[in-house]
Amino acid sequence: MAVPTVPRLGPQIGTRLMRRFSSCPRAYSYADTLPNLKIGAHTRVLFQGFTGRQATANVKESLEWGTKIVGGVKPGVEGEHLGLPIFPSVKVAQEKAKPDASAIYVPGNQTADAIEEAIEAEIPLVVAVAEHVPIHDILRIHSMLQTQSKTRLVGANCPGIISAIGKCRIGFQPLPCFAPGHVGIVAKSGTLSYETVASTTRAGLGQSLCISMGGDVLAGTNFVDALKVFEHDDDTQGIIIVGEIGGAAEMDAAEWIKDYRRRTTDPKPIMALIGGLEAPTGRVMGHAGAWTAPGEPDAQTKYRALEQAGVVMVNHPEKFGHGMRTLLARSLSKSGTSNTLFGNGLQKRGYHATRRTTLASIVGYQQKRSLYLKEAQALEILKLKSVPVAEGDIGSNGLICISIDRSALSPCIVASSDPESDPRLLRRIPFSYGQATVENHPMMADLADQLKIPSSSRDQLGSIVQALWEIFKEKEAFVLECQIGVSADGTFAAHGARFGFDDAAYRSSGRQEEIHRLRNTSEEVPEEVEAEKYGIVYVKLQGQGSIGTLVNGAGLAMNTVDALTFHGGHCANFLDTGGKATSETVKASFQIICSDPRVKAIFVNIFGGLTRCDMIAEGIILAFRDLHMQVPVVVRLRGTNEELGQQMIAESGLPLHAFDSFEDAAKKVISLAGPQ
Incomplete structure (x- = not known):
């Protein structure tokens, strides 16, 4: 017997929404909110957590870029901030400013309540950027969303959604990477999405609409949702998917693409990348959602499914730009596409060889x-x-x-x-x-x-x-x-x-302390425990890996290990400094990596989004000097102020090797690490 699709809400749901939604008819459908994702110059944006430091900085940047912001919410307060009105509640903001979207800039432990308030006010689009949102808080939110047809959620734990054409940014994406164009991008990983955006910008293609699923277990908007929007978006001529381990969203996307290609005479070209092909079985790789639950497909299975659906696969996001240019040119000339289009740009088939399941x-x-x-x-x-x-x-x-x-x-x-x-x-x-x-x-x-x-x-x-x-x-x-x-x-x-x-639930909300007191760190890998103190995610990889990796962003860190392996390297670790690498985290990362005697060379792969490449370069140079590093280091810097950062590395006089091309950097670090 099928389980009912309309949930029976428990007492923890919140009295306001219990009254409002617990008896909603089955005719309501969350799928009806898909058009709300098509943001643009018309979109009126509200901020929740408006006067906070991060929101204030984001509002200033977004306003300058052209985003139409109508004000923000600070509970119980009325006034003005940055020349825009402060509303005491989302309901009041909805009545007075008529926003089309709300950007939620509150800590993870407050995010669910903020989303709930926006749902109650029937805000069409809600974008939640915070990480460390308790899983059960989001389960509760989804039980609400499924009973209504007014509000669409993007996130949580995501960079947000951005229209490069309409100059509408709802999130914290690094604006210098974006350019108006015709490629639609949907991604789980923030840093991988920035790399993808930068690649299409360098190729002269630009972007139409970029949607982030986010790295959490439960995404308010998934790959298929984005694909449905891109299909009917006249501004989008090519589509890019950036996936990774965890969940089955990539499998759902593959099935949708098969159907799309069957029923469409001239389908839009689609490219993709899957991060985590070399991730060790059963490990959480940085993102809250980057782990494989019972019965979920692994990265190799996702790769195969997309490839068999006719998607062109690459092993690194810097290859998306050239690849999509070629595909679009072929599409314009009415020529078919091929998965063998890029030769060495494709991921190795060896990555997804069948493995015995245990x-x-x-x-x-x-x-x-x-x-x-x-x-x-x-x-x-x-x-x-x-x-x-x-x-x-x-x-x-x-x-x-x-x-x-x-x-x-x-x-x-x-x-x-x-x-x-x-x-x-x-x-x-x-x-x-x-x-x-x-x-x-x-x-x-x-x-x-x-x-x-x-x-x-x-x-x-x-x-x-x-x-x-x-x-x-x-x-x-x-x-x-x-x-x-x-x-x-x-x-x-x-x-x-x-x-x-x-x-x-414990770290951001202080709940379940008695359970988390059971943790015994003395039985864990010491380097992994030490990394936690600095907000770093470090995973020690098995085998004779001789290359230490230092990367900002979990998706980019997974892809770095994948791509180095593709080029014949052997990695000793996965290391994610977090979205914002600082001199302190870089120094701590070097210390942890160098404590592994297997490491013969270090590969630093940083995409400077909100954090500038020159700041990162300065941190690398200071850390290298303070620690009296003896191991050679290859540094690849991309993103904001990349040329200045590369110049600083090159002129430091230290045994640091600066590159902008991933392939050139990969070959260099593999040669420095020596034979296995």
């Missing part, structure tokens, strides 16, 4: 977020819910997991009678976040059939699933999984449990 690759046994409990700790939590548990292996009827369905934007149950089988055979059952109980839900019969559980034990199965669901909500988990089987005394019991909990 339990670890399905359920993420090696996965690390800030808190992933040991089996014994997870079993103790189950005991507190009166779930029978078995120590050790008792045989298994299968795997049960409660996780997040990124396509349905809701929790889901994942079940498999054979965890070692192809992950495509796993059963995924999404259900409403407002669901109070699941043990008596009709879906339980499907689960029992999937796991081949006899009728006499089905009540016990329901109790285990209900306990998992209660833990999931009460403790703000992002994935709970265990195996189930029959113990020696005939009891239906859980074993092999692994529980993961949302770090944002």
Whole structure:
């Protein structure tokens, strides 16, 4: 029996929206809000968090660029800021200024409330840029969005949306990279999207509309949403997709593209890149959403699906510009496109060779977020819910997991009678976040059939699933999984449990402290723990990697490892300094990288968006001198003030090698690292 599409909202939803939306008819559709993404010169933009430091700087830049900003909100306050009105609430702003969109510039722990207020005021487009928004806050928001047809969400944890043609910027994109043109771009990664934009600008193509999915688990707008907009946008002649590990949005895009090419006489050319082809199985790679949940496809599978849909793939974003120029020229001459168009520009087929699926690759046994409990700790939590548990292996009827369905934007149950089988055979059952109980839900019969559980034990199965669901909500988990089987005394019991909990709920909102106190950093990789102190994400890669990497932005960091591997390099680590590299984070990054004796050369790959390349170059030079570095360093700087930054590196007198071309820089660092 199908799960209802209209969720039953729980008490945590908020009294205002419970009254407003809990009885909405099924005729309402979130898909009706897609036209709200077509921003331009006409778009009237409101700011929530208007008087904050970041919002103030952003408003000044956006106004100068040409964005039509009508004011902002500061709760309970009326007045003026930057010559624009301050409204005491979004409702008042909606009545007086009639905004078409709202840019939310508040911290992660306040973001959900700000989105909720905008939904209640029926603002057509809401753009949430904050990261570290608790997953369960966003699950709650999506349960609201799915019951209405007025408000569209972009984000959270995204650079935003920008119309280069209409000079409308809702987000924090680096404006010098953009130029009016005819390429539509949709991306998960911020830094990779900036590289993509810069590449199309250098190629003289420019951009029409750029939409960011963002790096969170639950995106308000996805690839297919953007593709539907681009299809009917006369300004968009070519389309670029920037994907990465985590979720199945790229697979959905591939299916949509297949259908689009079947039903369209002259389809627009589409190119793509997938970040994380070399990411270790089960690791969270910087972005909150850059991890693979049970049953989700890996990067190689996404690559294959897009390629088979007729998408032209590249291994680095700097190749998009030249590639799209060629495709558009062929399209204009009515010639077909080909995936062999670019020769060495394409990703290696070896990247996506079939790999044997194991339990670890399905359920993420090696996965690390800030808190992933040991089996014994997870079993103790189950005991507190009166779930029978078995120590050790008792045989298994299968795997049960409660996780997040990124396509349905809701929790889901994942079940498999054979965890070692192809992950495509796993059963995924999404259900409403407002669901109070699941043990008596009709879906339980499907689960029992999937796991081949006899009728006499089905009540016990329901109790285990209900306990998992209660833990999931009460403790703000992002994935709970265990195996189930029959113990020696005939009891239906859980074993092999692994529980993961949302770090944002603790870090940004101070919730779930008792769970996060269970973390034992002494059992983790010391360099990874040290990196956390500086806001750096560091992942030590296995093998004989001799190249240390230092990159700003998780997507760009993943792609850097992928592309260096493509050129024959062997990377020792993944390192994301965050979107804004500073001299302090650069220095700390060098220290951490150099603590690995395998490293023979360091590759610094920085795209200067909001942070200028000359500032980054100065930080690199100071850190290099302070640390008395002995390891050669290759620096690739692109973006704002790139020529000045490259000049500073070249004239420093230090063993630093400056490049703007990725391929040239990659060849240099591989030669410096020497043979493996």
